[in-house]
Amino acid sequence: MLSAEKVVANQIVVPGSGIYKLVLEGEVAATARPGQFVHLQVGLATDPLLRRPVSIAGIDRERGIVTLFYRVAGRGTALLAGVGEQETLSVIGPLGNGFTLPQAGELLLLAGGIGIFPLFSLMDAVDRSKVKVKVLWGAENRQLLEAAGRQRLVDLALDYEVSTIDGSMGQPGLITNLLESYLRKRSLESTQQRISTVACGPPVMLKAVTEICLREGLPVEVSLEERMACGVGACRGCVCTVRAAGGTLERRRVCKDGPVFKGREVVWDAEG
Amino acid sequence: MQKVDLSTQLAGLKLKNPVLTSSGTYGFGEEYGAFYDPGFLGGITVKGITPKARLGNPVPRLAETPSGMLNAVGLENPGLEVFLNAYLPRLEALKTAVIVNISGFSLDDYALMAEAMPEESCIAALEVNISCPNIKDGGMAFGTDPRSAEEVLRVTRKHTKLPLIAKLSPNVTDITALAKAVANGGADIISLINTLLGMRIDITSQKPILANTMGGLSGPAVLPVALRMVYQVYAAVKLPIIGMGGISSWQDAVEFMLAGASAVSVGTANFVNPLAPLEIIEGLEEYCRQHGYAAVREIVGLAHR
Numbered sequence: 179m180l181s182a183e184k185v186v187a188n189q190i191v192v193p194g195s196g197i198y199k200l201v202l203e204g205e206v207a208a209t210a211r212p213g214q215f216v217h218l219q220v221g222l223a224t225d226p227l228l229r230r231p232v233s234i235a236g237i238d239r240e241r242g243i244v245t246l247f248y249r250v251a252g253r254g255t256a257l258l259a260g261v262g263e264q265e266t267l268s269v270i271g272p273l274g275n276g277f278t279l280p281q282a283g284e285l286l287l288l289a290g291g292i293g294i295f296p297l298f299s300l301m302d303a304v305d306r307s308k309v310k311v312k313v314l315w316g317a318e319n320r321q322l323l324e325a326a327g328r329q330r331l332v333d334l335a336l337d338y339e340v341s342t343i344d345g346s347m348g349q350p351g352l353i354t355n356l357l358e359s360y361l362r363k364r365s366l367e368s369t370q371q372r373i374s375t376v377a378c379g380p381p382v383m384l385k386a387v388t389e390i391c392l393r394e395g396l397p398v399e400v401s402l403e404e405r406m407a408c409g410v411g412a413c414r415g416c417v418c419t420v421r422a423a424g425g426t427l428e429r430r431r432v433c434k435d436g437p438v439f440k441g442r443e444v445v446w447d448a449e450g
Numbered sequence: 451m452q453k454v455d456l457s458t459q460l461a462g463l464k465l466k467n468p469v470l471t472s473s474g475t476y477g478f479g480e481e482y483g484a485f486y487d488p489g490f491l492g493g494i495t496v497k498g499i500t501p502k503a504r505l506g507n508p509v510p511r512l513a514e515t516p517s518g519m520l521n522a523v524g525l526e527n528p529g530l531e532v533f534l535n536a537y538l539p540r541l542e543a544l545k546t547a548v549i550v551n552i553s554g555f556s557l558d559d560y561a562l563m564a565e566a567m568p569e570e571s572c573i574a575a576l577e578v579n580i581s582c583p584n585i586k587d588g589g590m591a592f593g594t595d596p597r598s599a600e601e602v603l604r605v606t607r608k609h610t611k612l613p614l615i616a617k618l619s620p621n622v623t624d625i626t627a628l629a630k631a632v633a634n635g636g637a638d639i640i641s642l643i644n645t646l647l648g649m650r651i652d653i654t655s656q657k658p659i660l661a662n663t664m665g666g667l668s669g670p671a672v673l674p675v676a677l678r679m680v681y682q683v684y685a686a687v688k689l690p691i692i693g694m695g696g697i698s699s700w701q702d703a704v705e706f707m708l709a710g711a712s713a714v715s716v717g718t719a720n721f722v723n724p725l726a727p728l729e730i731i732e733g734l735e736e737y738c739r740q741h742g743y744a745a746v747r748e749i750v751g752l753a754h755r
């Protein structure tokens with residue numbers, strides 16, 4: 179659960195993108211599942227104090243390595259970018275519940291921006307001889323899609339569509355448009371395949387795609403992000419709000435009960 | 451190698467070693483079980499319990515600060531009944547002293563909870579958190595007014611035979627006035643400090659980071675303030691002290707004990723280094739051995755000589 183992982187690689191993926199690939203060798207890989215995350219200590223001093231949560235994007239059990247992708251967002255991730263190969267990082271993990279792995283039917287993956295990262299591990303894990311995988315991915319622009327790993331989808335020969343807000347690649351606009359048109363097309367083909375949906379991205383995107391999925395009667399899992407302290411469920415800092423069976427509101431810990439939740443349970447704009 | 455006696459006793463609270471974990475940072479004692487057996491600890495303190503379940507504050511509840519953090523969890527907890535029925539039985543299995551932190555918004559709240567906590571159970575003591583606003587008296591925190599603080603302890607005392615720990619808020623001008631007040635009210639032990647009120651603003655959105663605007667500061671940043679208060683309280687009252695606030699290493703723990711703490715409690719440091727409490731126990735033992743103390747109790751208050 180707490181280990182010193184060796185940094186096998188820590189490189190920027192495309193110069194200027196601010197997105198890094200971090201490969202860790204150690205104990206985490208042995209038990210990691212798609213959708214889980216690790217809690218990384220980014221410095222040895224007390225400032226910044228807290229660990230940083232990063233999703234597990236790739237798992238190689240045999241070689242004992244996990245791959246993470248992170249975007250430099252502030253001081254902590256900037257420090258992380260400076261960690262050199264062969265150094266060790268203090269890691270807590272794997273943490274969280276992870277995605278449900280479908281055994282049949284269609285798996286529709288919905289990614290907003292760098293929300294694609296945790297979905298990479300799911301693409302790897304799902305048995306594509308039994309499950310049809312489709313990816314819909316919305317981002318700001320082409321540069322982000324390329325830096326965040328579009329080539330990976332090509333290499334995996336995945337069926338995918340993208341949208342960009344500035345129209346520089348794929349369908350111009352938001353992922354919600356992409357999702358609506360895909361579902362329309364799919365209903366015309368009247369496939370009988372069972373479909374399950376997994377979404378990861380910024381909260382506004384998750385809320386919007388969840389509403390569409392629920393309207394269409396599609397089960398949807400969402401991977402949430404929230405500011406975290408302990409990462410193990412002890413401090414209750416990173417909660418989300420869900421509507422429980424009886425209709426009452428309850429708080430759940432994103433780090434321990436999540437980060438993956440059933441979209442239909444999540445109350446998006448909970449107050450008080 | 452000479453064996454160091456780590457055991458200690460604070461009034462009616464017997465501990466196998468002087469290292470505890472702090473309320474709100476250690477869940478209900480199970481979360482850190484994946485790292486080590488909590489039975490190694492002197493004791494654990496559970497999240498603050500209120501008579502009724504509380505949803506707590508909206509998110510964001512956390513903000514990082516230089517060498518510290520702010521939290522505004524808002525006392526989210528399952529409430530007294532669920533605590534007694536669901537959590538307490540599981541706490542029985544931990545081989546360590548369990549301290550239950552109770553929080554109230556009226557004197558009746560404290561009375562009710564003290565009465566309900568079984569005296570024949572794993573509960574070794576009650577920690578009375580007096581940092582909550584007193585709703586009936588206009589929302590002023592019990593813990594910042596010596597008279598109300600004394601009243602809370604007096605009322606709680608009437609409803610339990612368990613050792614009572616009064617947990618003091620640092621958001622006061624004179625901590626010794628509060629310490630004397632809770633001593634008069636019937637506290638057996640004093641713990642300090644709770645968090646310091648603070649805030650942060652996001653310069654992009656130009657709004658406070660915390661949904662609650664303000665939150666409690668903890669972590670290494672508060673250590674000197676906490677240490678100073680422990681030192682002052684030790685000189686002012688005779689009650690044993692549990693020192694906390696920013697303790698992350700055995701060196702920090704030694705400082706607190708020299709200042710007058712009979713036991714120390716680890717909070718925020720758990721988030722950074724889950725093994726911190728164990729490393730502190732080992733370090734304290736080694737410090738005593740190196741300096742020729744047969745028992746860790748001997749170093750309490752030495753900085754006052």
Ligand SMILES: Cc1cc2nc3c(=O)[nH]c(=O)nc-3n(C[C@H](O)[C@H](O)[C@H](O)COP(=O)(O)OP(=O)(O)OC[C@H]3O[C@@H](n4cnc5c(N)ncnc54)[C@H](O)[C@@H]3O)c2cc1C
Pocket residue numbers: 215226228229230231232233234246247248249250251252253254255256292295296402403404405406437514
């Ligand atoms: C379960 C989970 C998985 C994640 N996976 C990834 C990933 O695979 N790749 C990636 O690039 N990012 C991921 N993030 C977001 C990442 O944790 C933040 O970008 C990072 O913590 C920012 O730290 P900073 O010091 O650079 O930024 P600062 O803004 O300086 O951080 C200040 C504080 O706020 C917290 N914080 C800031 N932004 C976020 C955020 N979006 N989510 C949670 N906490 C935040 C920090 O942890 C820190 O405590 C994930 C977050 C969560 C909760």
Ligand SMILES: Cc1cc2nc3c(=O)[nH]c(=O)nc-3n(C[C@H](O)[C@H](O)[C@H](O)COP(=O)(O)O)c2cc1C
Pocket residue numbers: 413414415472473474475497498499521523525551579617643644645667668669670672694695696697715716717718719
């Ligand atoms: C997330 C969090 C939740 C807390 N919840 C409580 C609580 O419920 N009751 C209480 O008396 N103190 C609570 N505290 C205060 C701690 O018990 C402790 O007094 C304080 O954090 C200072 O110690 P530290 O710097 O080692 O964390 C909480 C602290 C944190 C960080």
